[in-house]
Amino acid sequence: MSGGSGENGPTVEGDLAKTPLGHVLIYCLGKRLTGSFVVYPDPRISGDPNASAVVMVRGGMVVAAQTQQDGRTVLESLAPLCAQTGGGYAFYSGQDRLDPDRPSVQGTADPRAVVAHALRTGYPSAVVDTVLTGLDGQYVSESRDADYHAYGLRPEELAWTRQLVHAIAVDRLLKGAGLLPDQARRMLYLLRITKAITIATSAPAHEAEDSGDTADFEPDSQVVPIENLAPPAGLPEPSAQRWREILGRHHRLEHDDCFQVLGLPRHANSKAADAAFAKLARHWTPQRLPAELAPMMSRAKAVFGRMRAAHRTLSDPWLRIEYLADLDAGGGTPSNRHGLSGVLSAEQHVRRSRRKLQERDNDAALFHAHQAVAADDVQPDAIALYSYLRFEVGGRDPQLVDEALANLAFALEINARNALARRFSGVILEHAGRPHEALEHFAHAMREDPDDVHSASRFRELSELSERESQSSLQDRASSVIGKLFGKLG
Numbered sequence: 001m002s003g004g005s006g007e008n009g010p011t012v013e014g015d016l017a018k019t020p021l022g023h024v025l026i027y028c029l030g031k032r033l034t035g036s037f038v039v040y041p042d043p044r045i046s047g048d049p050n051a052s053a054v055v056m057v058r059g060g061m062v063v064a065a066q067t068q069q070d071g072r073t074v075l076e077s078l079a080p081l082c083a084q085t086g087g088g089y090a091f092y093s094g095q096d097r098l099d100p101d102r103p104s105v106q107g108t109a110d111p112r113a114v115v116a117h118a119l120r121t122g123y124p125s126a127v128v129d130t131v132l133t134g135l136d137g138q139y140v141s142e143s144r145d146a147d148y149h150a151y152g153l154r155p156e157e158l159a160w161t162r163q164l165v166h167a168i169a170v171d172r173l174l175k176g177a178g179l180l181p182d183q184a185r186r187m188l189y190l191l192r193i194t195k196a197i198t199i200a201t202s203a204p205a206h207e208a209e210d211s212g213d214t215a216d217f218e219p220d221s222q223v224v225p226i227e228n229l230a231p232p233a234g235l236p237e238p239s240a241q242r243w244r245e246i247l248g249r250h251h252r253l254e255h256d257d258c259f260q261v262l263g264l265p266r267h268a269n270s271k272a273a274d275a276a277f278a279k280l281a282r283h284w285t286p287q288r289l290p291a292e293l294a295p296m297m298s299r300a301k302a303v304f305g306r307m308r309a310a311h312r313t314l315s316d317p318w319l320r321i322e323y324l325a326d327l328d329a330g331g332g333t334p335s336n337r338h339g340l341s342g343v344l345s346a347e348q349h350v351r352r353s354r355r356k357l358q359e360r361d362n363d364a365a366l367f368h369a370h371q372a373v374a375a376d377d378v379q380p381d382a383i384a385l386y387s388y389l390r391f392e393v394g395g396r397d398p399q400l401v402d403e404a405l406a407n408l409a410f411a412l413e414i415n416a417r418n419a420l421a422r423r424f425s426g427v428i429l430e431h432a433g434r435p436h437e438a439l440e441h442f443a444h445a446m447r448e449d450p451d452d453v454h455s456a457s458r459f460r461e462l463s464e465l466s467e468r469e470s471q472s473s474l475q476d477r478a479s480s481v482i483g484k485l486f487g488k489l490g
Contacts, residue, residue: 010090025111029060036097042086082118113152159374230410258310346376388424
């Protein structure tokens with residue numbers, strides 16, 4: 001990369017064989033640069049030296065592109081340029097180099113989302129391998145500044161990043177956990193060039209024993225437990241309230257716009273954004289969480305990361321203008337970008353989990369229940385299946401009873417009429433020797449799902465047992481009264 005000083009000439013020039021365009025765009029984001037890139041074609045592929053592309057950035061965000069490729073969006077237009085391994089580029093600081101006589105694609109895109117999209121659509125493996133060289137035998141974890149919502153990740157990719165909450169060996173991370181090994185390598189590459197991970201040469205003292213999902217699921221593989229969704233029993237009420245607060249804010253991340261994230265009205269200015277973020281930061285900095293809320297750390301980090309991103313957007317004049325335009329056009333929230341992908345993914349895994357459960361393949365059923373909760377952690381069916389199957393696959397260990405019942409109670413808080421949560425609560429309560437409570441849940445399950453044969457069967461048997469116990473109790477009391485009476489008469 002070399003610099004220039006001409007008034008209308010390029011500020012910087014570089015070679016894509018040495019520095020791919022995606023890396024350069026990530027650099028621009030970090031420096032929040034404004035200007036235009038002119039990207040020249042790879043001479044090994046294109047014989048036309050004038051077939052250049054132009055990419056405009058403002059405040060580090062890509063806002064327009066003119067390329068030789070057909071693309072409906074900025075992401076689609078830039079994917080081939082990010083994959084280019086030859087040719088050069090020139091950056092013109094503060095200049096608009098778009099050709100008014102050529103069509104261009106307009107739209108704001110985060111460079112991290114640009115690279116993430118390019119990695120899915122064809123990206124040179126040699127570039128990925130070069131960046132990952134030297135990571136064998138090392139451990140990685142997410143950095144404090146990781147903001148995965150800015151990457152436009154798919155549900156399965158976002159679920160994969162949850163492994164990084166604690167330090168994890170690179171070879172274990174690359175096994176997939178819902179991604180194919182090559183997809184996992186590309187994800188690790190993306191997080192490394194965006195500095196979303198930190199690297200250590202040895203395992204931390206608290207690292208958990210090796211366990212986890214892999215893309216090639218085997219029935220005897222152990223599923224990584226997702227942290228309890230309901231506050232643990234015995235947690236002090238202030239901490240339990242904080243637990244629920246974090247969970248609630250995390251659930252709203254996909255649906256709140258930047259103003260809502262900071263608790264601001266739409267007309268709030270940049271100074272108001274600064275003040276709101278400063279106040280929120282004192283409450284939401286993850287490092288201030290007490291030890292008993294450690295299972296909520298990953299969600300707290302996601303919430304705080306979104307707050308930081310919202311502050312950056314609303315405090316920068318250029319980003320604010322672009323964001324307001326996006327908001328007025330019906331965008332502005334992660335859920336609008338991703339649509340219903342997470343919900344649909346969860347529903348697909350719920351169906352697969354239920355099918356495997358019917359086939360008595362509990363291990364495979366648990367795997368899909370785990371994936372469903374990872375895609376949508378407030379989907380009652382997913383929570384119910386995961387809680388019950390953890391209990392079953394765990395050999396009905398008494399220590400899992402309280403955990404399962406707490407999570408099932410949380411599913412019922414979301415939807416008190418959820419038939420699965422009712423049925424599984426009944427099963428676990430009956431196993432725990434609490435038949436009267438089980439009877440109530442089976443009754444609810446029958447009412448919500450008349451086709452639930454198992455709940456109907458257990459309801460009948462427990463009702464008959466309860467009736468026999470009542471009759472026996474009455475007989476015992478009558479015998480006692482009669483015995484006392486005859487004793488007195490005698």
